[in-house]
Amino acid sequence: MSKKRKWLALTMIMAMLLSAMTGCGPSQSADTDSDADSSSGEKKSISVIVMALNSDYWHMVEAGAKLAGNEFGYEVNVVGPNSESDSVAQSNMVEDAVTNHVGAIVLAPNEPKVLVSSVQKAKDAGVPVIIIDAALQTDDESLYESFIGTGNYEAGKTAGEYLASKLQKGDKVALIRGLVGQPTHDERANGAKDALEAAGMQIVAIQPADSDRGKAVNVAENIIQTTPDIKCFYATNDEMALGAYQAVEGSQLQKQVIVMGFDGSFGALDSIAEGKLSASLAQKPIEEGYLGVKAAIEVIEGKSVEKKVNNGVVIVDKDNVKSFREEIDAKVAESKKY
Structure with a gap:
C-alpha cells in the first residue's frame, strides 16, 4: 500500500x-x-406516618395529606401501625422512610418520647420531619421543622368547659383515657379535669382504656356499678367514648348521662347525629394532614415554615354535626381519587 x-x-x-x-x-x-x-x-415523595390506621380520625388525616399531595404534585404515602400503643412499629416506619430516601416525613408520634431517637436518625440523614397532632417530647426543636396541631391540654380544657356548661355543680363525672403515660392522653385528661373541677364538678374516676372501644365498655360498666348516679363520661378519644356510651345504653341511663369524646371521628359523628353520643371535640384532622404535607413541601422547596402552628379545635354536637359531616364527606370523597 x-x-x-x-x-x-x-x-x-x-x-x-x-x-x-x-x-x-x-x-x-x-x-x-x-x-x-x-x-x-x-424529593417529590413524602411519607406520612400516623399514630395508627385503626380509627376514622387517622383516615381523615390521610385524606387531608392526599389532597395536599395532589394539589402540589407530590407523591404522598400514608402508613401507620395497627395500634396507637405500638411505638416500635412506628419507629421502624420512620427508619424505613429514611432508608427509602423520601423527601420529607410527616409524623404523628404515638409515643412522643420514644420516637425522638428515630427523628434524630432522620435529621442525621438529612430528611426533614414535620410533626403533627402530638408534640415530640424533646427540648431539641432542631430535630423537626414544624409542629402542627392543637395543644392537647388546652383542647381538653375546652371540652371540660363545654361539659361544665351542660352539667350542674356537684355532678359526678368520670374520665376514660388512653394509654397511661402517653402525653397526648395525659394532657387531654388533665385539661378536662382542671376545667371540670374549677366549675365545681366531682371527678369520681380517671381510668385507662388504652384507646380501645371494648376496654372502654368494661371500664364504664364498672364505674356505673360503683357510681349509679354518674352524670357524665368524658373520653380522650372517640373510640373510648363510643364504648362508654355502649355501657351507658346497656344500663338504661342514656337519658341521664352525657358522653363526650375527642377527635370528631366518623363513628362519633354518626352517633351524635343519631342522638346518642352528646359531643366530640374535633381537632380538624383533614386540615391537619393537609397542612402537614404542605409544610413538608415548603421545606423540600427551600421555603421557610412556622415552627408552631395551632390547627384549632371545634366542638361538634347536635347543633352543627350535619354541616360538619357534609364538609368532611366531600373532602374524603375527593381524596379517594388520588
Missing part, C-alpha cells in the same frame, strides 16, 4: 473514532438527566 493510501486509511479511522465519541455525548447526557429525574423523584 502506498504512503498516500495508508495516510487516507488512517484519517478515515480517526474520523470514525471521533464520530463514535461524539455519539456518546447525548447518551451520557441522557444518563445524567435520568439521574437528576431520579433524585427529583425522591
Whole structure:
C-alpha cells in the first residue's frame, strides 16, 4: 500500500473514532438527566406516618395529606401501625422512610418520647420531619421543622368547659383515657379535669382504656356499678367514648348521662347525629394532614415554615354535626381519587 493510501486509511479511522465519541455525548447526557429525574423523584415523595390506621380520625388525616399531595404534585404515602400503643412499629416506619430516601416525613408520634431517637436518625440523614397532632417530647426543636396541631391540654380544657356548661355543680363525672403515660392522653385528661373541677364538678374516676372501644365498655360498666348516679363520661378519644356510651345504653341511663369524646371521628359523628353520643371535640384532622404535607413541601422547596402552628379545635354536637359531616364527606370523597 502506498504512503498516500495508508495516510487516507488512517484519517478515515480517526474520523470514525471521533464520530463514535461524539455519539456518546447525548447518551451520557441522557444518563445524567435520568439521574437528576431520579433524585427529583425522591424529593417529590413524602411519607406520612400516623399514630395508627385503626380509627376514622387517622383516615381523615390521610385524606387531608392526599389532597395536599395532589394539589402540589407530590407523591404522598400514608402508613401507620395497627395500634396507637405500638411505638416500635412506628419507629421502624420512620427508619424505613429514611432508608427509602423520601423527601420529607410527616409524623404523628404515638409515643412522643420514644420516637425522638428515630427523628434524630432522620435529621442525621438529612430528611426533614414535620410533626403533627402530638408534640415530640424533646427540648431539641432542631430535630423537626414544624409542629402542627392543637395543644392537647388546652383542647381538653375546652371540652371540660363545654361539659361544665351542660352539667350542674356537684355532678359526678368520670374520665376514660388512653394509654397511661402517653402525653397526648395525659394532657387531654388533665385539661378536662382542671376545667371540670374549677366549675365545681366531682371527678369520681380517671381510668385507662388504652384507646380501645371494648376496654372502654368494661371500664364504664364498672364505674356505673360503683357510681349509679354518674352524670357524665368524658373520653380522650372517640373510640373510648363510643364504648362508654355502649355501657351507658346497656344500663338504661342514656337519658341521664352525657358522653363526650375527642377527635370528631366518623363513628362519633354518626352517633351524635343519631342522638346518642352528646359531643366530640374535633381537632380538624383533614386540615391537619393537609397542612402537614404542605409544610413538608415548603421545606423540600427551600421555603421557610412556622415552627408552631395551632390547627384549632371545634366542638361538634347536635347543633352543627350535619354541616360538619357534609364538609368532611366531600373532602374524603375527593381524596379517594388520588
